[in-house]
Amino acid sequence: MLKFRNIFQKGCSVIGMVHVEALPGTPLFSGCVEKSVTKACKETEVYLKHNVDAIMIENMHDVPYVQSKYLGPEITATMSRVCSEMRKIIPDSIPFGVQVLACGNKEALAIAKACAMNFVRVEGFVFSHIADEGFTNANAGEVLRYRKQIQADDILVFTDIKKKHSSHYLTRDISLIETAKAAEYFLSDGLILTGSATGVPAEENHLQQLKETTSLPVLVGSGVTYDNLQKYVSADALIVGSYFKKAGKWSNDIDEERVGKFMNKMKSF
Numbered sequence: 001m002l003k004f005r006n007i008f009q010k011g012c013s014v015i016g017m018v019h020v021e022a023l024p025g026t027p028l029f030s031g032c033v034e035k036s037v038t039k040a041c042k043e044t045e046v047y048l049k050h051n052v053d054a055i056m057i058e059n060m061h062d063v064p065y066v067q068s069k070y071l072g073p074e075i076t077a078t079m080s081r082v083c084s085e086m087r088k089i090i091p092d093s094i095p096f097g098v099q100v101l102a103c104g105n106k107e108a109l110a111i112a113k114a115c116a117m118n119f120v121r122v123e124g125f126v127f128s129h130i131a132d133e134g135f136t137n138a139n140a141g142e143v144l145r146y147r148k149q150i151q152a153d154d155i156l157v158f159t160d161i162k163k164k165h166s167s168h169y170l171t172r173d174i175s176l177i178e179t180a181k182a183a184e185y186f187l188s189d190g191l192i193l194t195g196s197a198t199g200v201p202a203e204e205n206h207l208q209q210l211k212e213t214t215s216l217p218v219l220v221g222s223g224v225t226y227d228n229l230q231k232y233v234s235a236d237a238l239i240v241g242s243y244f245k246k247a248g249k250w251s252n253d254i255d256e257e258r259v260g261k262f263m264n265k266m267k268s269f
Helices: 002-007 033-049 073-089 105-114 140-149 176-185 204-213 256-266
Strands: 013-019 054-058 096-099 119-122 129-131 134-136 156-160 190-193 218-220 237-240
Touching: 002 156, 013 033, 013 256, 033 054, 033 073, 033 256, 054 073, 054 119, 073 096, 073 105, 096 105, 105 119, 105 140, 140 156, 176 190, 176 204, 190 204, 204 218
Parallel strands: 013 054, 013 237, 054 096, 096 119, 119 156, 156 190, 190 218, 218 237
Antiparallel strands: 129 134
């Protein structure tokens, strides 16, 4: 928790999501990297204007996702380009993180190291599961050994447990709490609790259970909105993406009015 609080100093921080446009080589790529850079930086400026506590970027428009072994170097290279431009306008006091889909955990660490970022979000840290892009194996040992190899121990690794968009039938005899304890034992820097899909709220009672049974920071990673915010402010951080977009849909452009409204309500807690 100390490492977390050295970076996230509020009781409950809001992490605003930048969903970078589709990257080169993926089906929805527009053909213009510069356009993606410009849009990501504009969204970043909106978050900074409304005092969002932290910012995270991910390549969510790269549908359909592929397993990490199929990720090309163009993904890591382009994400690094976008992140380096965002880093220029994000103050050092604002935590900045990255996720690379799907399960591009080592790629995310490499980007974070190159771009002076503070944290990564990783998939498949403990226990295997079936995601919509296929089988995801447990990888905590591989991820943390790579972090040590590139001398990136200062980059926090936040880990999804019972991840959304996935089947956990193979591990149905392992509870959420047991999964959390395994992640803690395997040196996670923070747990990410989600609903079953993007934009679907997490179970409020699951948040309380995790807070009571683990010493790790607990982040809520999906479904937080203006209307249900009060249910989740006991978390250490809230990752907000869909609600900050027009009509509350993750693939739409950012809605500055929604960002301002949400952050104003956060002040009341």
